[in-house]
Amino acid sequence: MLTIEELTTDYGPVRAVDHVSLEVPDGSVTAVLGANGAGKTTLLRTLTGLVRPSSGHVTLAGRDITRLPVEEIVRLGMAHVPEGRGVIAELTVQENLRLGGMWRGRDAAPPAEIYELFPRLEERRTQPASRLSGGERQMLSIGRALMGRPRVLLLDEPSLGLAPVLVAQIMSLVRKLADTLGLTVLLVEQNARSALSIASRGVVLNLGRVVAEQDPHKLAADDRLLHAYLGF
Amino acid sequence: MTAVRGALRASMLLRSVALVVVVGVVLLLVTESLSSYRNLQLADGAYYFCVLAGLTVLAGSSGQISLGHGAFMAVGAYTVAKLGNAGWALLPELVAAVVVTLVVGIPVGMAASRLRGPYLAGATLAFAVGLPALADKFPSFLGGENGLSINPPVPPSSLGASFPLERWEAWIACAGALVTLFVFYNVIHSSIGRSFRAVRDDEIAASLVGLRVGRRQTLAFALSAAAAGLGGGLLAVVTQLAQPGAFPLQLSLTLLAGVVIGGLGSLWGAVWGAALLVLLPNWTNDIANSFSLSTSVSHNLPIAVYGLVLIGAMLLWPSGIQGGVRAAVAAVRPRVAGRAGRGRPAAVSEAGAGESPVPVSSDQAASDEAAKAPSER
Secondary structure (H helix, E strand, C coil): CEEEEEEEEEECCEEEEEEEEEEECCCCEEEEECCCCCCHHHHHHHHCCCCCCCEEEEEECCEECCCCCHHHHHHCCEEEECCCCCCCCCCEHHHHHHHHHHHHCCCCCCCHHHHHHCHHHHHCCCCEHHHCCHHHHHHHHHHHHHHCCCCEEEEECCCCCCCHHHHHHHHHHHHHHHHHHCCEEEEEECCHHHHHHHCCEEEEEECCEEEEEECHHHHHHCHHHHHHHHCC | CHHHHHHHHHCHHHHHHHHHHHHHHHHHHHHHHCCHHHHHHHHHHHHHHHHHHHHHHHHHHCCCCCCCHHHHHHHHHHHHHHHHHCCCCHHHHHHHHHHHHHHHHHHHHHHHCCCCHHHHHHHHHHHHHHHHHHHHHCHHHHCHHHCEECCCCCCCHHHCCCCCHHHHHHHHHHHHHHHHHHHHHHHHCCHHHHHHHHHHHCHHHHHHCCCCHHHHHHHHHHHHHHHHHHHHHHHHHHHCEECHHHCCHHHHHHHHHHHHHHCCCCHHHHHHHHHHHHHHHHHHHHHHHHCCCCHHHHHHHHHHHHHHHHHHHHHHCCCHHHHHHHHHHHHHHHHHHHHHHCCCHHHHHHHHHHHCCCHHHHHHHHHHHHHHHHHHC
């Protein structure tokens, strides 16, 4: 269970996240939607400690993690797949994956289950990450996050710049991770339709505030709301 | 033969041992045939290699800069001098030099891990300027401006009474270089080296996979300081002297220039850099002498030539001499492989398999690239 209480983050005079409270139950997929500048990415960055909140609390499995350093938060089971993927370009696919398990002291080759999820990565395991396509980088980044056996997976715009076929693939994979591994997923997306299609719950942010929080089917059907905040 | 090749490919440790043995045998044979003067030059090159190998891992893999490695050499040299005069044997002396420099390197590395870019350069520069000046502050302990002199190392009697001292010094320095080569070969190719590169490439991504960025940088700094300490210790053994004048700011700067010209991040680059550090001053002296230039010109010629070589190397080979060598090899290899390919069809099909993905996924990759292009640029 990931609990966010009255979380507020400021960039100087600009309030990016404004008193956001959310409860993310174990094994659920929560889609966080919103237009550009709604505070979605800042929310994720605050959760992993890359940005410090001005006030509020984040609790992971009963422990207050608000002020911990990034790597400690990661080690407690919060995996963050950043926008732009953050793969290490000069290392090979396999070396990137190993990096994800390094803090757990497992520098062995990635376990078969990672390659089962991403057969494409196995084909390209000896190639440098710089040679991967955007979709493959996204898979590598998610695969690397899974190497740390996280409880919570934060995904920042995984569909960004991907072809529709790949977006569908990534989305069904996210659902599968939640169902089979019991992973708790916070999925930040601009691509509202595909995110809501796999979510257990939808949250809409606008100017840093939660403006709607409900069942994904109701949200997807609410044209007025989507139009107002997401520009459909 | 294929079994040996397979074993070498499988085990990094085996590969590094093989490398050290081969290089060691070559060096042994070379020292037999060199003159005393050339053996001394080889010894100089060997201790420079120790320092440059550490610096190339620091600057190339971990992405930190240090203008203070001359000071770490001074720490190693003074440790060897003090202990040598206290009657220690050679090996424990050198081990102590490494340990003491490592201990000094850790706090400096901790400070360095919090600094970036010009601030890191400035702080390490201050270290390079400040530390050798300590010798003046404690003249009775560190010998002041004149430094501490040491007795020359004595070749073991089993080598014969007429064994030349210079060859023995070359052996000592080369042994140190081989140990350094072994350690850093394994560091670069292990998970530690990968974590260094991850931290350099993307600190945020590194911390998001749970790596403690500051500790990794401190580790890289301390390791490279220890190597510089070994290099400095060997310098003291070879020159039989530890004095502040041997570790001016200029030394720290030329060390950094050496790894950059040689090729950052590569141990081969450190070899080229070390050769350059030894040979370049010699050549410029020869030039100065043959043109019978005045002393004020000839004294400053090496520095001017360094500058020119640095500019020239950066224009010709932006990734250093080793980068240029690699590019040259890559340019020649396809032709060679094409000629040899007829005899070895297996190698060709292996390479072909890597390049041809399954049809479905290649379509996806292509459409994916097409979709990425407008949104990211």
